[in-house]
Amino acid sequence: MSDQREKILSCACDLYERLGLEGFSMRKLAKAVGVTAPAIYRHYDGRDAVLGDVLREAHRTFARYLYAALGEPTPLGRFAAAGQGFIDFVIEHPRWYGIMHTGHENLGMDHPPEDIESMQAAVHQFWVDRVRECQQAGILKEGDPEELSITMWAHAHGMAQLFRHGCFPVQQEEFRMLFKQSNARLMSGVATPEFAAEYSAMLRDVEVAVGQGD
Amino acid sequence: MSDQREKILSCACDLYERLGLEGFSMRKLAKAVGVTAPAIYRHYDGRDAVLGDVLREAHRTFARYLYAALGEPTPLGRFAAAGQGFIDFVIEHPRWYGIMHTGHENLGMDHPPEDIESMQAAVHQFWVDRVRECQQAGILKEGDPEELSITMWAHAHGMAQLFRHGCFPVQQEEFRMLFKQSNARLMSGVATPEFAAEYSAMLRDVEVAVGQGD
DNA sequence: GTCTATAATCCGATAGAC
DNA sequence: GTCTATCGGATTATAGAC
Incomplete structure (x- = not known):
């Protein structure tokens, strides 16, 4: 697993802990990671894939x-x-x-x-x-x-x-x-x-x- | 309580039972009732008011x-x-x-x-x-x-x-x-x-x- | 790998005609 | 009381430049 993917997952876990399922979005995740939303798609197929890893x-x-x-x-x-x-x-x-x-x-x-x-x-x-x-x-x-x-x-x-x-x-x-x-x-x-x-x-x-x- | 408001609440309960919180929207509720979305607002102040009644x-x-x-x-x-x-x-x-x-x-x-x-x-x-x-x-x-x-x-x-x-x-x-x-x-x-x-x-x-x- | 720009949907809510 | 039309904003996801 690449470093960036690990960082995304870590931020996704934090984001989910803070905001729950409804507040979880790819945009907020991207902001937390420090990149823009499309960058996430280089590492994950979509929102559900991220949540699956969480x-x-x-x-x-x-x-x-x-x-x-x-x-x-x-x-x-x-x-x-x-x-x-x-x-x-x-x-x-x-x-x-x-x-x-x-x-x-x-x-x-x-x-x-x-x-x-x-x-x-x-x-x-x-x-x-x-x-x-x-x-x-x-x-x-x-x-x-x-x-x-x-x-x-x-x-x-x-x-x-x-x-x-x-x-x-x-x-x-x-x-x-x-x-x-x-x-x-x-x-x-x-x-x-x-x-x-x-x-x-x-x-x-x-x-x-x-x-x-x- | 008016008949229409009762009908809306009834449909809202059904809709919530079927789709849960995330799938619940005023548009779907209106469709279930058989009217357009703005009509709901004559009977309820908004989405939260409907959910409160549910x-x-x-x-x-x-x-x-x-x-x-x-x-x-x-x-x-x-x-x-x-x-x-x-x-x-x-x-x-x-x-x-x-x-x-x-x-x-x-x-x-x-x-x-x-x-x-x-x-x-x-x-x-x-x-x-x-x-x-x-x-x-x-x-x-x-x-x-x-x-x-x-x-x-x-x-x-x-x-x-x-x-x-x-x-x-x-x-x-x-x-x-x-x-x-x-x-x-x-x-x-x-x-x-x-x-x-x-x-x-x-x-x-x-x-x-x-x-x-x- | 990341960006800007944007498409395509969906949402809640409102204005104004009827 | 309901309609059409629309505003303003959110979302997922993609296209194409760099």
Whole structure:
């Protein structure tokens, strides 16, 4: 990759972080790089090609934040460090986290590039592996690690998105605490043992009522 | 409200559902309504005014889906019905759920309108009330109902967003099941009792290591 | 490889006739 | 209340000189 193309990509990442998808234009990118707009086309086929590279860079960086956890010696250590890496990435690169979940169609792509899809699959497998080894260590409950991953993924993703959109009236450091505390609740559960009994009783009542309706 | 303004709002909601924020324009809206663009300006001050009404309609409908749960006779019944209403709304109005979390600045507003903010506050209070009455009924664990709400909110929001963006390879009905199953895991917790002991031991080791580093 | 100049669209919004 | 016509500006992208 030429130096100039690297410089363009770097400026494109900054520009995207500052202005998001709608504010991103080839003219502004050119001004940021210090050239005129047509010069960009010598290095990229068009706007979508630039955004595709920004997306790739986001995924690469995200994976790097997570995989750093593999340096820890224990399953629980890797698990906790991966969560830490996740929240670090969200706080330090909020727009990148956004572009990774914006959908390829918004970036002018019919299908996401193959290499990006394989990065996503690898990250998914990474989480499943973290969950499985914690199950084997007796730290997480038994069950399909894929399903367990979904629950934890949804919770982390929801926390990240609500923070990014200003739904929590907190700053970065407070958010780290909020995230950890909420994770602790997810770990130990929010319901009492009473819940399961009441809930199954309620479902039984519904079935009875439906049965009577026939 | 005049008939024509209602028709414009209806078409605007459809247009937004189909094309999202970037594809939404006054010209396309006019074509959908069956008039020319300037005619819209007789009923709305501009694009942002239309989008503001779309946003308001989304919040109104969302609240209606949730508040239907108040017809249930028990705390657990209201709690479960509210969750059902939430997921129904997400499945039936995915773009509306999106616009509600897109941030007012993306809609050309400095501040969200007061009436919309008060609807948001009311919905927030609705969830806290559902949690509190379930706590009082012994179905949810004790603790600050606001904090408990955050955890459940983040999980539900994350599930909704991941579904909307196609991260789950499932259709609508399968997603309902996925959501319920994941909620069940959130209720009962994902970690074993072993987790807390290991985790606090790990934190202690970290503190010791940090202490040695001084 | 970069420039100037420009084509071709799209946009929001307005003026004035009817 | 709607129309035609138009302004002023943004965008992506290209042609051709240097």
